[in-house]
Amino acid sequence: MNLLVPLKMVPDLVEELTLNEAGTGLDRDALTYKLNEFDDQALEEALELKALHGGTVIVAGLDTPDIDQVFYTAIAKGADRAVKITGQFDPLVDSWTAAAAMAPVVASLEVDLVLAGVQAPDDLYGQLPVLLAGRLGWPHVSVVSGIELDPQARIARCHQEYSGGVMAAMETALPAVLGVQAARKTPRYAPISRIRQVMKEAKLEEVAAAPAADGGRPKVRRLFKPESQGHARMLEGDVTSQIEQLVGLLAERGLLKVRV
Amino acid sequence: MAPVVVIAEQLGGVLNDVSLELLGKGRQLAQGLGEPLVALLAGDQLDSLAASLRTADRVLLLEDEGLAHFTPDAYEQVLAEALKDLEPRLVLIGNTSAGMDLAAGLSGRLNWTLAAYCTDLRVEGTALVAVAQLYGGKLFAEVELGTSAAIASVIPGSFPADAVKSGEGRATVERLPVKLPPGRVRFHELIAPETSAVDIKKVPVLVSVGRGIGGAENVEIAEDLARALGGEIAASRPVVDSGWLPKARQVGKSGMTVRPKLYVALGISGAPEHLQGMKDAEFIVAVNTDSSAPIFETAHIGVVADALEFVPALTERLTAGA
Numbered sequence: 364m365n366l367l368v369p370l371k372m373v374p375d376l377v378e379e380l381t382l383n384e385a386g387t388g389l390d391r392d393a394l395t396y397k398l399n400e401f402d403d404q405a406l407e408e409a410l411e412l413k414a415l416h417g418g419t420v421i422v423a424g425l426d427t428p429d430i431d432q433v434f435y436t437a438i439a440k441g442a443d444r445a446v447k448i449t450g451q452f453d454p455l456v457d458s459w460t461a462a463a464a465m466a467p468v469v470a471s472l473e474v475d476l477v478l479a480g481v482q483a484p485d486d487l488y489g490q491l492p493v494l495l496a497g498r499l500g501w502p503h504v505s506v507v508s509g510i511e512l513d514p515q516a517r518i519a520r521c522h523q524e525y526s527g528g529v530m531a532a533m534e535t536a537l538p539a540v541l542g543v544q545a546a547r548k549t550p551r552y553a554p555i556s557r558i559r560q561v562m563k564e565a566k567l568e569e570v571a572a573a574p575a576a577d578g579g580r581p582k583v584r585r586l587f588k589p590e591s592q593g594h595a596r597m598l599e600g601d602v603t604s605q606i607e608q609l610v611g612l613l614a615e616r617g618l619l620k621v622r623v
Numbered sequence: 624m625a626p627v628v629v630i631a632e633q634l635g636g637v638l639n640d641v642s643l644e645l646l647g648k649g650r651q652l653a654q655g656l657g658e659p660l661v662a663l664l665a666g667d668q669l670d671s672l673a674a675s676l677r678t679a680d681r682v683l684l685l686e687d688e689g690l691a692h693f694t695p696d697a698y699e700q701v702l703a704e705a706l707k708d709l710e711p712r713l714v715l716i717g718n719t720s721a722g723m724d725l726a727a728g729l730s731g732r733l734n735w736t737l738a739a740y741c742t743d744l745r746v747e748g749t750a751l752v753a754v755a756q757l758y759g760g761k762l763f764a765e766v767e768l769g770t771s772a773a774i775a776s777v778i779p780g781s782f783p784a785d786a787v788k789s790g791e792g793r794a795t796v797e798r799l800p801v802k803l804p805p806g807r808v809r810f811h812e813l814i815a816p817e818t819s820a821v822d823i824k825k826v827p828v829l830v831s832v833g834r835g836i837g838g839a840e841n842v843e844i845a846e847d848l849a850r851a852l853g854g855e856i857a858a859s860r861p862v863v864d865s866g867w868l869p870k871a872r873q874v875g876k877s878g879m880t881v882r883p884k885l886y887v888a889l890g891i892s893g894a895p896e897h898l899q900g901m902k903d904a905e906f907i908v909a910v911n912t913d914s915s916a917p918i919f920e921t922a923h924i925g926v927v928a929d930a931l932e933f934v935p936a937l938t939e940r941l942t943a944g945a
Binding site (some may be wrong): 374376377379380382389404481482484485486487488489490493494496497498502503504505506520522523524525526527528529530531532533534535536539542544545548549580581582583584585586587588589594595596597598602603605606607609610612613616618619 | 634692693694695696719720721723724726727728730731732736737738739740752753755757758759760761762763764765766767768769773776779807808809810811812813814815816817828852860864865866870871873876877878879880884885892906907908909913914915917919920921922923924925926927928932933936937940941
């Protein structure tokens with residue numbers, strides 16, 4: 364079984380996001396990038412499935428800032444191959460472009476199952492797993508956990524999660540793309556020493572992206588921060604003062620008496 | 624005629640609220656565009672559900688026992704066929720789990736423009752403009768959907784559902800022919816949520832913890848506060864995924880939707896998926912170290928502080944007596 368995990372860098376949302384001069388996108392220079400957290404979940408699940416069934420875990424991503432480091436970390440965690448798709452990409456490459464660039468590469472790698480992070484914080488044009496499946500003509504299921512593989516029957520079983528804690532148990536024929544919501548356990552860490560060793564020894568593979576046709580994407584007029592009239596009233600002062608204000612507000616609303 | 628089409632969603636024979644929300648908004652947009660509003664629903668034995676969609680100008684059903692439960696493969700196929708014939712200007716889909724599969728899947732199959740995570744849509748002259756949530760709610764994008772067919776997936780709760788009273792309309796209900804493809808994805812069963820001694824949907828005070836509290840060992844300080852407030856503990860998704868608290872305590876899109884009298888959010892950044900489950904709480908207090916965290920846009924009261932320092936002090940103050 365060949366399992367492939369697309370990896371994508373996204374802005375670290377802990378940092379302040381600054382708009383570019385035109386107000387139509389983020390100021391790339393002011394950003395700190397990190398791996399999309401759902402991709403980390405997908406990678407963990409792929410490594411767990413490999414531990415159960417054997418096979419190969421391939422990580423693939425577009426040539427964008429810091430992606431090499433993410434590849435080395437993935438190899439240090441247990442991925443077998445890393446494929447960098449080269450071309451002129453915006454550091455904040457969108458999911459539509461990523462799917463278009465990635466699909467021919469996935470098709471060429473004899474992949475049985477793509478495990479992709481279910482979403483990314485900048486998926487304005489749709490989510491990568493579904494867009495990728497569409498281009499490959501493969502079945503897909505999004506928002507899944509509880510993945511099981513049956514390599515003999517060539518199926519993957521999974522749970523699609525709905526609101527209210529309800530789930531649907533489904534199975535899909537392989538090859539397929541699953542949009543991973545959560546791995547069976549918390550994503551592992553790779554020791555720095557191991558990553559350093561991988562950086563010396565491992566070789567990243569490179570494949571040039573085929574030029575993609577345009578289309579599919581609505582035109583962005585502007586980005587803006589949420590209007591702040593609905594903003595919380597912020598309690599100022601030191602902790603003691605903040606607590607006194609809060610206790611006062613709770614008491615006013617009778618919320619200190621709501622006891623069961 | 625290029626109608627506005629709402630793809631309604633049902634699970635186990637129950638209509639998702641987002642379908643009525645979309646019908647309300649869809650009516651407004653259809654009027655602005657001078658086009659009809661069509662409700663499209665796939666499933667099996669849909670008679671009673673179809674009645675709730677009759678405020679649309681047409682209700683179209685894709686009914687087949689093979690569609691009784693959602694599978695992305697079959698639903699996408701039959702909906703794509705129906706949409707091709709309808710030649711819509713705009714397709715509205717709820718940004719639910721199934722909606723995520725459908726919106727991007729249909730966009731790919733039909734090569735129609737998609738804007739995901741929409742929170743608002745409006746008509747400007749002949750143009751359709753959508754507002755979509757980005758970067759965990761820290762930014763919004765205003766996008767133009769063009770003049771040909773486009774799809775918008777809309778975050779549930781963005782529009783009122785009561786703009787449409789179910790059963791009020793008089794639209795006739797039509798059934799479309801269904802040609803099901805050989806299924807590559809098969810449905811097995813629906814799994815009900817695990818039961819818990821405490822139903823967080825029924826508790827008046829919830830103290831909810833997010834990743835910002837740092838580790839499982841710190842859940843206790845939130846539990847102490849919950850006790851002092853006469854409430855229960857709840858959590859955001861990452862906390863549950865990390866195994867710090869059980870799934871039955873999870874608030875948000877894939878957890879519970881709660882409306883307590885008091886919701887205290889500790890170290891919760893306020894990702895859209897979490898807000899979806901708690902934004903209608905009567906009084907929301909958020910404690911976070913990041914003053915720009917989106918949770919402060921939804922909370923009534925905000926405290927920029929380290930929860931690990933603030934919460935024990937608050938608990939002590941409460942247990943010492945007001």
